[in-house]
Every structure is written in C-alpha cells, then in structure tokens.
Amino acid sequence: MYKSFFHLHSTPFADSPDPRFLVRMPQTREALSTLEYGISAHKGFIVLTGEVGTGKTTLLRSALASFDPGRVFSSFVFNPRLDILDFLEFILADFGIVPQARTKSGMLIQLNRWLIERFRCGESSVIVIDEAQNLSWDQLEEIRLLTNLETPTRKLVQIILSGQPELEEKLTAPNLRQLRQRIALWARIHAIADTEASTYIAQRLLVAGSSDRIFPDDAVAAIFRASRGIPRIINLICEQALILAYVEQLHQIPAPLILAVVRDLNLDQLPFMASSSHTGPPTSVALPSLKHPQREEGGEER
Ligand SMILES: Nc1ncnc2c1ncn2[C@@H]1O[C@H](COP(=O)(O)OP(=O)(O)O)[C@@H](O)[C@H]1O
Ligand SMILES: [Mg+2]
Structure with a gap:
C-alpha cells in the first residue's frame, strides 16, 4: 500500500530469502x-x-x-x-x-x-x-x-x-x-555491524526501486540498536516503519517513529535484547x- 508513496516497485523488506x-x-x-x-x-x-x-x-x-x-x-x-x-x-x-x-x-x-x-x-x-x-x-x-x-x-x-x-x-x-x-x-x-546498517537499508530500497533517503542516520541508528544487526529484525522494523510513515504521510522516517515501531513489535522485550551486551560490530x-x-x-x- 505504501509502494507508490515511496516510489517503490516491490516490497523492500519482505522476509523472504530472495537473492535479488x-x-x-x-x-x-x-x-x-x-x-x-x-x-x-x-x-x-x-x-x-x-x-x-x-x-x-x-x-x-x-x-x-x-x-x-x-x-x-x-x-x-x-x-x-x-x-x-x-x-x-x-x-x-x-x-x-x-x-x-x-x-x-x-x-x-x-x-x-x-x-x-x-x-x-x-x-x-x-x-x-x-x-x-x-x-x-x-x-x-x-x-x-x-x-x-x-x-x-x-x-x-x-x-x-x-x-x-x-x-x-x-x-x-x-x-x-x-x-x-x-x-x-x-x-x-x-549479525551485521552498525556501520553496515545504512548500506543494508539503502541497498534493499534501491533494489525495490527507490534511491530516496527514507531512513535518515538517526533512524538507522535506532533500527540497528533495536535489531542488534540481525537482518530479519531490521526488515521487520523497516517494513512496519514504512507502513506507519505512509499512514502519517511522511516521506522521511524520524527516529521517534522507529522507537514507536520497536515498542509496538515488543522488540524491546525480546530476550536477546536483555541478555546480549554486544552493541558494536560482530566480534x-x-x-x-x-x-x-x-x-x-x-x-x-x-
Ligand atoms: N546479506 C543480506 N542482504 C540482504 N538481505 C539479507 C541479508 N542477510 C539476510 N537478509 C534478509 O534477512 C531476512 C532473513 O534472512 P534468512 O536468509 O531467512 O536468515 P536465516 O536463514 O539465517 O534465518 C531475509 O529477508 C533476508 O532477505
Ligand atoms: Mg533460514
């Protein structure tokens, strides 16, 4: 539903193992x-x-x-x-x-x-x-x-x-x-490193048809923190964020919106969030x- 709003021809953050x-x-x-x-x-x-x-x-x-x-x-x-x-x-x-x-x-x-x-x-x-x-x-x-x-x-x-x-x-x-x-x-x-998160997000958006900077740096940082660099969770957050941003008619996603998504998805409750002290790049x-x-x-x- 958000695709035309963000000039995308396909879903950028689907949870499928698509080599493209x-x-x-x-x-x-x-x-x-x-x-x-x-x-x-x-x-x-x-x-x-x-x-x-x-x-x-x-x-x-x-x-x-x-x-x-x-x-x-x-x-x-x-x-x-x-x-x-x-x-x-x-x-x-x-x-x-x-x-x-x-x-x-x-x-x-x-x-x-x-x-x-x-x-x-x-x-x-x-x-x-x-x-x-x-x-x-x-x-x-x-x-x-x-x-x-x-x-x-x-x-x-x-x-x-x-x-x-x-x-x-x-x-x-x-x-x-x-x-x-x-x-x-x-x-x-x-998991991917914090320095790779913006490339990861930008490249998936590009494959789906958009070179717009939909996720600014502070939003990417919030996504990385909540996902601990796990691509599947990055996808989940980004997908929900795009839906919410479309509902709110925002072309760029502010960091507070990411925090709201993380709360909605209960990602701040996941065991890996509590147990892992790993915040940086893979060891x-x-x-x-x-x-x-x-x-x-x-x-x-x-
Ligand atoms: N290097 C990567 N580039 C793009 N997407 C990735 C990458 N690694 C994982 N993903 C995405 O993350 C999600 C989970 O990947 P998947 O291969 O199913 O993980 P696993 O099999 O290890 O559980 C998929 O949507 C996949 O496209
Ligand atoms: Mg698998």
Missing part, C-alpha cells in the same frame, strides 16, 4: 565465495552456521543462483524433520527423479545412477540441507553415507549443511567424528576456515 536483495557486505562475500568454491571444487561437506535471521537461507539461494541450473543440479531440503525414506524421496523428487521403488536401497541405487550420469555429462549435483540443526543423529549418519557416492577422482554429490549455532555444537559430538572429518569448508555469518567476521579433512576430534579451528 542480497547485500554483499564483507562477511556476505566471504561466506558466498566459500559456498561457491565448495560447489565448484566438489568439496565433501560444507557447513554454514549463523544465528536465526542472519541470512543463511538467502546465502544458500544466492550461491545456487550463481550457477547455471543446467550444469549444477540442486536439491534443497528445507524441512529436515523427515524420516529417511521421505528424506530420500524428497531429494530424488527435487532432482527430478521419479522413485521406482520406495525402499532405501532402491532409492539410493537410483540416486547413485543419476549422479554418475550427471558426472559423465560434466555436470554437478548439490544437496543443500537447511535448518540442519534439526537433523537426528540417524539422519546425520545417513547423510554422511551419501558422500560415499564417489568416483575415484571426486565426490558425486556435494552436501551443504546449514543451521543455527546448535548445529556447530552437534557436529562436535564424538559420534559424529567421521562426518566432521569430511567437512572441507566452514562458513559462519553473524569476529565470518572467516570461512579451510578445515583439514583428517583433523582429529577436538582439533577444529573455531
């Missing part, structure tokens, strides 16, 4: 290049971790979108709370394979044949598992076994596990030692660390 809106901040670029490198170099496992709302799904979608879909085939599992048969069936279906038999061995044989065919044609296959912190131990073991599908020279399928920091904890469990040894690349993303930038595949348990770099 990706703002390439330094940590975004690093994580993206880790994912893209992992896919193109056929590394075993790649892990992407970050807090809720920091941009993991958007990064995964953006990484896949940078490849030719006729050369790099992908299956994107967004709900890993499936039993193993449903899980395999979902992957097959996403790759466009019709399962001939709904048995684990039958589907694995079919998947293997299809992957070999892709390999022969010089094509790649990627399985992305989002929200991977929800995977059960059994599923993680089954997923590890998928990387046994290989030729003498390379893996037939690239697997990306993406999830919240609990995933990182889960992967340190002793029973996942074998899987952990196969993690070739690890990317981490964090460490997502340095995708190249993991030694044979690194022993407990020896990972963090």
Whole structure:
C-alpha cells in the first residue's frame, strides 16, 4: 500500500530469502565465495552456521543462483524433520527423479545412477540441507553415507549443511567424528555491524526501486540498536516503519517513529535484547576456515 508513496516497485523488506536483495557486505562475500568454491571444487561437506535471521537461507539461494541450473543440479531440503525414506524421496523428487521403488536401497541405487550420469555429462549435483540443526543423529549418519557416492577422482554429490549455532555444537559430538572429518569448508555469518546498517537499508530500497533517503542516520541508528544487526529484525522494523510513515504521510522516517515501531513489535522485550551486551560490530567476521579433512576430534579451528 505504501509502494507508490515511496516510489517503490516491490516490497523492500519482505522476509523472504530472495537473492535479488542480497547485500554483499564483507562477511556476505566471504561466506558466498566459500559456498561457491565448495560447489565448484566438489568439496565433501560444507557447513554454514549463523544465528536465526542472519541470512543463511538467502546465502544458500544466492550461491545456487550463481550457477547455471543446467550444469549444477540442486536439491534443497528445507524441512529436515523427515524420516529417511521421505528424506530420500524428497531429494530424488527435487532432482527430478521419479522413485521406482520406495525402499532405501532402491532409492539410493537410483540416486547413485543419476549422479554418475550427471558426472559423465560434466555436470554437478548439490544437496543443500537447511535448518540442519534439526537433523537426528540417524539422519546425520545417513547423510554422511551419501558422500560415499564417489568416483575415484571426486565426490558425486556435494552436501551443504546449514543451521543455527546448535548445529556447530552437534557436529562436535564424538559420534559424529567421521562426518566432521569430511567437512572441507566452514562458513559462519553473524549479525551485521552498525556501520553496515545504512548500506543494508539503502541497498534493499534501491533494489525495490527507490534511491530516496527514507531512513535518515538517526533512524538507522535506532533500527540497528533495536535489531542488534540481525537482518530479519531490521526488515521487520523497516517494513512496519514504512507502513506507519505512509499512514502519517511522511516521506522521511524520524527516529521517534522507529522507537514507536520497536515498542509496538515488543522488540524491546525480546530476550536477546536483555541478555546480549554486544552493541558494536560482530566480534569476529565470518572467516570461512579451510578445515583439514583428517583433523582429529577436538582439533577444529573455531
Ligand atoms: N546479506 C543480506 N542482504 C540482504 N538481505 C539479507 C541479508 N542477510 C539476510 N537478509 C534478509 O534477512 C531476512 C532473513 O534472512 P534468512 O536468509 O531467512 O536468515 P536465516 O536463514 O539465517 O534465518 C531475509 O529477508 C533476508 O532477505
Ligand atoms: Mg533460514
């Protein structure tokens, strides 16, 4: 409803992982290049971790979108709370394979044949598992076994596990030692820095069609404080602020309006607001660390 008022052709702060809106901040670029490198170099496992709302799904979608879909085939599992048969069936279906038999061995044989065919044609296959912190131990073991599908020279399928920091904890469990040894690349993303907030907001507005300075500096500062730099919360505040500003017929959004939105959304009550003392830029930038595949348990770099 506010789009024409602000000269926008699309919604600038929708909560969707749309690669068109990706703002390439330094940590975004690093994580993206880790994912893209992992896919193109056929590394075993790649892990992407970050807090809720920091941009993991958007990064995964953006990484896949940078490849030719006729050369790099992908299956994107967004709900890993499936039993193993449903899980395999979902992957097959996403790759466009019709399962001939709904048995684990039958589907694995079919998947293997299809992957070999892709390999022969010089094509790649990627399985992305989002929200991977929800995977059960059994599923993680089954997923590890998928990387046994290989030729003498390379893996037939690239697997990306993406999830919240609990995933990182889960992967340190002793029973996942074998899987952990196969993690070739690890990317981490964090909340954005206060100095990045205005670029983030301005770029999303630009993609949506407006180069107007709708959010002045003091409004951006208020948004950053309330969101702690979590992009999803920045989006939520900005979206509500645009609606309210439209109702009030304001072309520029004053900081008090942001404070009103933050109160209305109860963001000043959220636990992360009370517990975190982190006000500045991320304490460490997502340095995708190249993991030694044979690194022993407990020896990972963090
Ligand atoms: N680097 C970024 N550039 C633009 N928008 C981003 C970026 N990171 C996150 N977002 C936005 O924040 C919201 C949450 O991102 P999402 O990828 O769903 O987070 P996660 O999967 O980590 O919970 C989405 O609307 C997304 O577009
Ligand atoms: Mg997500």
